Amino acid sequence: MVMKGLLKFPSTPSIVATGVTAGPLEKKSAFQAGFDKMYDDERCNLKTNEQGHSKLMEDACMIALSKVDKIPADADFLVTGDLVNQMTPSSFFATTVGIPYLGMFSACATSVSSLLTAALLTEAGMSKLAIAGSSSHHNSIERQFRYPIEYGAQKGAAAQWTVTAAGAAAVVPFQKGFPSIERGTVGRAIDMGMTDPLNMGAAMAPAAADTLKRHLEGHGASASDYDLIMTGDLATVGFSIFKELVKNQGITEFDNFSDAGMEFYGNNPDFKAGASGAGCSAAVYFSEVYQKMKDKEYKKVLLIATGALLSPLSFQQGETIPCIAHAVELTMK
Amino acid sequence: MFSIYITSFIVGGLICVIGQLLFDVAKLTPAHTLCILVVTGSVLDGLGLYEPLIDFAGTGATIPITSFGNALTHGALAEAEKHGLIGVLTGMFEVTSSGISAAILFGFIASFIFKPKGSV
Amino acid sequence: MDKEKYAKLEQKISPKPPLLKNVIKAFLVGGTICLIAQFIALFYMTFFNFTERTASNPTVATMIFISMLLTGFGVYKKIGQVGGAGGAVPITGFGNAVVSAAIEHKSEGFVLGVGSNIFKLAGSVIVFGVFSAFLVALVKTILVKMGVVSW
Structure with a gap:
């Protein structure tokens, strides 16, 4: 059956464990209580930012595995990604763990696209244990996409702070008592002509609204079915625009709506509009949201991770910012 | 003599205000803004207006990046006066060498000492 | 939309x-x-x-x-x-x-x-500074030679 990007998982693969690691600044995060490991050094005591980045992801993966008493050799697939050129941090860590590896790039929406891919592999009966995840590292991402870390450029109120964090989830065939993956929607790349790389939320909001609409209509669901609908890293500005767009779709109640990036650092003005980065949604989904599902506080959640598919080159060449949003629906039975 | 401290503050501040307007109103990146200011400084010197500004405001005129354009043009013009057209090429860095050499030197030294810190 | x-x-x-x-x-x-x-x-x-x-x-x-x-x-x-x-x-x-x-x-x-x-980051400032200084000085030198303006 052709589904036009809609995914259904009748076998409902489960997430049996998660691992979340974060950098020193993330101790200020509203979600820090749920993080498994936080480093005091922004490079995890390694030489370069990128090595630290790799270490974050590796530790998140190892923590997730250790929670179910597994070692990397037990895993069938590793599906991860990050934002650094050619995703070297993910690839380098993939060489150390030695799990068959699929690199995944959907910018900051990688958390959900990897989770969907791992669920598909499990659904197809090809995987007994797959690790899905994504990560970002402030210093390595900022220097690549914007300016050197110590450059004194003024950031506006719409700017977002790339988090240093990684999240990994261990996906297995259905197991009772764990959150499982029921449905998903693969997003469409959407470009509304936004050009400001310091206002990513505004660029990403239409992609999130589009994916939400397609998910609800395609699966015959309504927004009120969910205990939580959480977008990835729209942050305050993007989330306000997202709500406006969603209002046009006839949704008026926003009590169950939230955004990981907006809430990540609380209301700390130092971080402007909020957090962003592939590690932002992964860290929040796989800590707080996952835990609350396990505690049965949430029974049904919709996670819509958002990503801006730009590169420094495309921006300098005057291109607009195409964006993507992928959705995954988790249930707790 | 004492008034130079006041004019320095005000003129230096006002040049920065122009930069801020280019940031916020014209929505230019820092690099574009600084390039425009440098070109402006160079043109002002060609019109013979920048030197009087230095006399009036001291460091208020020599510290903003506009003075870099001024110094380049000034060096070129001084050599051109002596040697004709060829001086335009050779005189460029005559006046402004200290800024660039200091930047290279201290930048390089800094790279021995410091590491970037991703703090807020 | x-x-x-x-x-x-x-x-x-x-x-x-x-x-x-x-x-x-x-x-x-x-x-x-x-x-x-x-x-x-x-x-x-x-x-x-x-x-x-x-x-x-x-x-x-x-x-x-x-x-x-x-x-x-x-x-x-x-x-x-x-x-x-x-x-x-x-x-x-x-x-x-x-x-x-x-x-x-x-x-x-x-x-x-x-x-x-x-x-x-700073290179563009030097490039534009040098190029504009060259143009300005060139124009002025030519104008002086033509006797339109003086140094």
Whole structure:
């Protein structure tokens, strides 16, 4: 059956464990209580930012595995990604763990696209244990996409702070008592002509609204079915625009709506509009949201991770910012 | 003599205000803004207006990046006066060498000492 | 929703830069940096054999040195965040652009990293400065030769 990007998982693969690691600044995060490991050094005591980045992801993966008493050799697939050129941090860590590896790039929406891919592999009966995840590292991402870390450029109120964090989830065939993956929607790349790389939320909001609409209509669901609908890293500005767009779709109640990036650092003005980065949604989904599902506080959640598919080159060449949003629906039975 | 401290503050501040307007109103990146200011400084010197500004405001005129354009043009013009057209090429860095050499030197030294810190 | 309609919605919701506040902060920060430089120039004139004109060179070098320290200790990015153009336009901002690029790219080594990238941000200023100085000086020299203007 052709589904036009809609995914259904009748076998409902489960997430049996998660691992979340974060950098020193993330101790200020509203979600820090749920993080498994936080480093005091922004490079995890390694030489370069990128090595630290790799270490974050590796530790998140190892923590997730250790929670179910597994070692990397037990895993069938590793599906991860990050934002650094050619995703070297993910690839380098993939060489150390030695799990068959699929690199995944959907910018900051990688958390959900990897989770969907791992669920598909499990659904197809090809995987007994797959690790899905994504990560970002402030210093390595900022220097690549914007300016050197110590450059004194003024950031506006719409700017977002790339988090240093990684999240990994261990996906297995259905197991009772764990959150499982029921449905998903693969997003469409959407470009509304936004050009400001310091206002990513505004660029990403239409992609999130589009994916939400397609998910609800395609699966015959309504927004009120969910205990939580959480977008990835729209942050305050993007989330306000997202709500406006969603209002046009006839949704008026926003009590169950939230955004990981907006809430990540609380209301700390130092971080402007909020957090962003592939590690932002992964860290929040796989800590707080996952835990609350396990505690049965949430029974049904919709996670819509958002990503801006730009590169420094495309921006300098005057291109607009195409964006993507992928959705995954988790249930707790 | 004492008034130079006041004019320095005000003129230096006002040049920065122009930069801020280019940031916020014209929505230019820092690099574009600084390039425009440098070109402006160079043109002002060609019109013979920048030197009087230095006399009036001291460091208020020599510290903003506009003075870099001024110094380049000034060096070129001084050599051109002596040697004709060829001086335009050779005189460029005559006046402004200290800024660039200091930047290279201290930048390089800094790279021995410091590491970037991703703090807020 | 089409792009134009979306651009309107985005404009409506995205926060505007607080122009007056930013301008005042740029004025104060930029003015203060120039004032500090004036005191440094005074120091060179008083204790060394410099005139008001020649003091400018060591002053600029000293300001860049201070900028190096502030950049290295992570202070300049805060000055830039508060002051905006007030931090970027003075020569200390030029120093910050050079120093921040230098320390950022140390991880790729001194030759390929620091050496190649040190003017990554500040290079455009030098290029445009040199090119405009060339044009301006050329035009003026030709005009003088033609007798239209004098030196």
